[in-house]
Amino acid sequence: MPELRKDPITREWVIIATERARRPDQFNHKRQAEIVVTKDHSTCPFCPGNEAMTPPEVLAYRPGGTAPNQPGWTLRVVPNAFPALNLESSWGRRDAGIYDTMGGYGVHEVIVEHPDHQQEMWTMDDQAVEDILWACRDRYVDLKRDDRLLHIMIFRNHGRVAGASIQHPHSQLVGTPFVPQMIWHELQGAQQYVDYRDTCAFCDVVQDELRNGERLISANDHFVCVAPYASKVPFETSIIPKRHNGCFANMTREEVRALASILKDLKGRLAACLDDPPYNHTFHTAPIREENNPHFHWHLSILPRLTIAAGFELGTGIYINVTPPEEAAHYLRETTLPSDKRGAG
Amino acid sequence: MPELRKDPITREWVIIATERARRPDQFNHKRQAEIVVTKDHSTCPFCPGNEAMTPPEVLAYRPGGTAPNQPGWTLRVVPNAFPALNLESSWGRRDAGIYDTMGGYGVHEVIVEHPDHQQEMWTMDDQAVEDILWACRDRYVDLKRDDRLLHIMIFRNHGRVAGASIQHPHSQLVGTPFVPQMIWHELQGAQQYVDYRDTCAFCDVVQDELRNGERLISANDHFVCVAPYASKVPFETSIIPKRHNGCFANMTREEVRALASILKDLKGRLAACLDDPPYNHTFHTAPIREENNPHFHWHLSILPRLTIAAGFELGTGIYINVTPPEEAAHYLRETTLPSDKRGAG
Numbered sequence A, B: 001m002p003e004l005r006k007d008p009i010t011r012e013w014v015i016i017a018t019e020r021a022r023r024p025d026q027f028n029h030k031r032q033a034e035i036v037v038t039k040d041h042s043t044c045p046f047c048p049g050n051e052a053m054t055p056p057e058v059l060a061y062r063p064g065g066t067a068p069n070q071p072g073w074t075l076r077v078v079p080n081a082f083p084a085l086n087l088e089s090s091w092g093r094r095d096a097g098i099y100d101t102m103g104g105y106g107v108h109e110v111i112v113e114h115p116d117h118q119q120e121m122w123t124m125d126d127q128a129v130e131d132i133l134w135a136c137r138d139r140y141v142d143l144k145r146d147d148r149l150l151h152i153m154i155f156r157n158h159g160r161v162a163g164a165s166i167q168h169p170h171s172q173l174v175g176t177p178f179v180p181q182m183i184w185h186e187l188q189g190a191q192q193y194v195d196y197r198d199t200c201a202f203c204d205v206v207q208d209e210l211r212n213g214e215r216l217i218s219a220n221d222h223f224v225c226v227a228p229y230a231s232k233v234p235f236e237t238s239i240i241p242k243r244h245n246g247c248f249a250n251m252t253r254e255e256v257r258a259l260a261s262i263l264k265d266l267k268g269r270l271a272a273c274l275d276d277p278p279y280n281h282t283f284h285t286a287p288i289r290e291e292n293n294p295h296f297h298w299h300l301s302i303l304p305r306l307t308i309a310a311g312f313e314l315g316t317g318i319y320i321n322v323t324p325p326e327e328a329a330h331y332l333r334e335t336t337l338p339s340d341k342r343g344a345g
Helices: A029-034 A126-143 A181-197 A201-212 A253-274 A311-316 A325-334 B029-034 B126-143 B181-197 B201-212 B253-274 B311-316 B325-334
Strands: A003-006 A013-016 A059-061 A075-079 A093-096 A099-103 A107-112 A151-158 A170-176 A216-219 A223-226 A237-241 A279-284 A299-304 A319-321 B003-006 B013-016 B059-061 B075-079 B093-096 B099-103 B107-112 B151-158 B170-176 B216-219 B223-226 B237-241 B279-284 B299-304 B319-321
Touching: A059 A126, A075 A126, A107 A126, A126 A151, A126 A170, A126 A253, A151 B311, A170 B311, A181 A201, A181 B311, A201 A216, A201 A223, A201 A237, A216 A253, A216 A325, A223 A253, A237 A253, A253 A299, A253 A325, A279 B311, A311 A319, A311 B151, A311 B170, A311 B181, A311 B279, B059 B126, B075 B126, B107 B126, B126 B151, B126 B170, B126 B253, B181 B201, B201 B216, B201 B223, B201 B237, B216 B253, B216 B325, B223 B253, B237 B253, B253 B299, B253 B325, B311 B319
Parallel strands: A013 B319, A319 B013
Antiparallel strands: A003 A013, A003 A099, A059 A075, A075 A107, A093 A099, A107 A170, A151 A170, A151 A279, A216 A223, A223 A237, A237 A299, A279 A299, B003 B013, B003 B099, B059 B075, B075 B107, B093 B099, B107 B170, B151 B170, B151 B279, B216 B223, B223 B237, B237 B299, B279 B299
């Protein structure tokens, strides 16, 4: 069973995967470039017809009304077969001398975004992208009823360098029995900004970036997409809602549609501008019990994985970014989206 | 000139390298596996005879008394030819509307550890490893006289995956005009531990790990080497001095010798156990103006780069470690050091 451990100095939690422990000879760092992501439909656990290769689904969109765990779905959510945390682990603190630990209670699910193995977010039709967002919301709303979970992180890994081992388009969701340190840190930072300036930091950023325009990539009625002023990595982008709202699951129907549109557009721009880069995207939403915290403002962060964090970054937390965000925004704005890749939307 | 920018929410600084800005077509992420590190002596800027390929040296150990910037050195420190921060940049805050910024004032040096391109820390003789530590100390003592610098981070990148682009053995040093966020965070954590328990967290860890033994890799009169209880990555290790001391530059001569010995031994164990893994090591030492802070306890952190941090890690700060530290310590303790690789020591 996985175990949660807290660093005595930094107070940061780590997940120790005690069950699927890897031995020294199982890392093969010298042959990493040879590791093949699952590209073959017959062995892909997320392809239609292979439903038995995953744990039973917890949600599926089946317009034709087909039976669970059979083909016919347009989107499918299943428990992760190799979960970081799981519902069978114990919940709550344990004694560990000078250290802090707790059981690896939590949830880890996979959102299989589309039946077609070859689709990317920017090639899907608009409805499919909207459906991904609805599925994230549906699972969030269901899981938050478990009062042992304090936060739900939804994220997407694209490309091997970004940690994806399966090519088939999918997102993931991890519910934790504590508030992750980075979310907590953002919540504190947002609070300090309010204390100091009496306004929301994110609302200020939205206004400033719309007015300034230098770092603006795109905008619609409900969202702005920017290269953040203090971008950690080249071509980092943030999608921020114009409406002050702490929890992504409180989006209106119109906002979901607007997010799908700006997200698909951004993914197309990144792919065209940077030759389909590896990236991670992460939903920064308030802790479940802080959904109505007046200081937080949810947002989506997209980090292309074009450079390597080395000793300086790992030791200090200071990133060296070799592409100023103003230039990144310029390139992404000027990118021509190949219309043949834009899908039906 | 590089520019420092602060994130308005997390209050974390980033370095924006405005001069050597990389364009979209300069990342070549699809051909990363083909990137060759500088292995050829004739093109290696750190090999003897190629001294003119680096900026003029700021320190060199020349037992034969040879002329500066000529062969004959056993160790050489030069300014980084592509510095993250530099002394020509302005120092101090600037106005940037709702954002915070300052000039990229700072220092970035390279410690060329050995004249022989092929040596590794575990193959050098003991004196050479001691000399590396003395050189780090010499540069620290010299640089701390600049009262615009508030911290000096010394680190080492080994292997391409860990960010090294040159194979020749070298460490680096970056002096910043602010205290890096992670050092600040550790200082705060150490303070909170003292406030709560009235003892030093690191002293407690040293005592506990020596008594428990499960996570102990090695120890000598002055240092312990452990796999930390809350290791973020497989085979993470920390070397912690037994004596409570905030600043690595305050080591005694005997402590320097003991550190060289335990560090060389650990690097040999990692290389033998994990087939010469890529890694970063970082010196966590107190901020310059906090050298005598009674709460901090300097230490050395070694992070092998065997796994990839993906969206979950980047979004939450929570690492999923697939090798429990107790198992990592066991493997590293049991590793047989190939005597033919142990050099003269």
